[in-house]
Amino acid sequence: MTVLTRFGMALFLIIASLQVYGADHHASTKAFKSIPLSGSVVLLRGKGGNIALIKGEQGLVMVDADYKEMSAALEDVLEGDGGVKNVTYLINTHWHGDHTQGNELVGHHAQIVAHDNVRTRLLTRQEIKLFGMVSEPYPEHALPSLTYSKKLSLFINGESFDIVHFPNGHTDGDSVVFMKESNIVHMGDNFFSGMFPFVDVANGGDVMQMADNVAAVLARIDDDTTVIPGHGTLSDKLGLAEFHEMLVGTTDEVKAMMTAGMTVEQMQSEGLSLDWEDWANGLISADAWIAIIASSLKAS
Ligand SMILES: [Zn+2]
Numbered sequence: 629m630t631v632l633t634r635f636g637m638a639l640f641l642i643i644a645s646l647q648v649y650g651a652d653h654h655a656s657t658k659a660f661k662s663i664p665l666s667g668s669v670v671l672l673r674g675k676g677g678n679i680a681l682i683k684g685e686q687g688l689v690m691v692d693a694d695y696k697e698m699s700a701a702l703e704d705v706l707e708g709d710g711g712v713k714n715v716t717y718l719i720n721t722h723w724h725g726d727h728t729q730g731n732e733l734v735g736h737h738a739q740i741v742a743h744d745n746v747r748t749r750l751l752t753r754q755e756i757k758l759f760g761m762v763s764e765p766y767p768e769h770a771l772p773s774l775t776y777s778k779k780l781s782l783f784i785n786g787e788s789f790d791i792v793h794f795p796n797g798h799t800d801g802d803s804v805v806f807m808k809e810s811n812i813v814h815m816g817d818n819f820f821s822g823m824f825p826f827v828d829v830a831n832g833g834d835v836m837q838m839a840d841n842v843a844a845v846l847a848r849i850d851d852d853t854t855v856i857p858g859h860g861t862l863s864d865k866l867g868l869a870e871f872h873e874m875l876v877g878t879t880d881e882v883k884a885m886m887t888a889g890m891t892v893e894q895m896q897s898e899g900l901s902l903d904w905e906d907w908a909n910g911l912i913s914a915d916a917w918i919a920i921i922a923s924s925l926k927a928s
Pocket of ligand 1: 798
């Protein structure tokens with residue numbers, strides 16, 4: 629079988645698994661589920677990436693902003709806290725639309741903070757070819773207005789935020805947001821809780837680097853830290869450690885099969901070991917995950 633056909637098959641499997649994701653979410657109503665965390669922090673779970681909302685007298689701070697179609701629901705949920713005009717800072721963990729399309733609503737009022745590469749990407753047309761997704765350039769007010777390269781500190785509402793860039797994990801512009809006083813960390817898409825993640829290899833992501841990034845975060849947090857994943861349910865250090873173990877374990881298995889000369893199709897029919905069975909029940913199937921790891925290993 630030709631390389632092209634094998635690649636086509638891998639693409640098909642990834643797209644098929646994403647369509648399941650889309651179907652699931654269309655069935656849900658457009659409302660956020662609010663989950664109070666410690667201190668003045670609330671987790672908002674909508675359709676796209678998880679949002680952290682931090683309240684206080686100096687105004688609201690948000691981490692991520694979900695899809696545009698969730699913006700009306702976002703306005704509703706912010707109403708009790710002074711409304712969307714009360715948002716002072718919006719931090720984007722990366723450029724993907726399920727985390728940044730809400731910029732268009734929030735950016736009329738808030739400063740949008742992100743890694744340098746997020747602004748660069750949102751200035752121009754972006755694509756995730758694997759999913760056939762296109763992102764048109766964002767209007768000026770929806771672009772990050774405050775960008776950084778390695779680390780940015782923000783002090784507001786009695787909370788110290790460390791916004792830290794971890795290179796080439798999920799994309800080339802990922803931020804992890806540490807909230808020191810509340811002992812909460814928002815991982816962005818460097819963490820999909822309890823499921824295989826999407827890694828945007830075509831836009832600077834790398835599976836092995838993601839594992840290194842997760843290890844670096846694990847070294848900074850403790851057993852009491854609340855860990856917000858980009859996608860999936862609220863977690864903790866143990867949940868993040870299990871995710872790290874899965875990243876390393878599955879990458880080792882795919883690497884061994886590649887070294888043995890197997891094609892992506894052959895690896896998919898061989899499958900991963902049963903240890904990782906439960907991780908396939910989320911957004912990305914085992915076959916899609918094998919294809920992502922293989923493409924990441926080939927690219928690096
Ligand atoms: Zn993402």
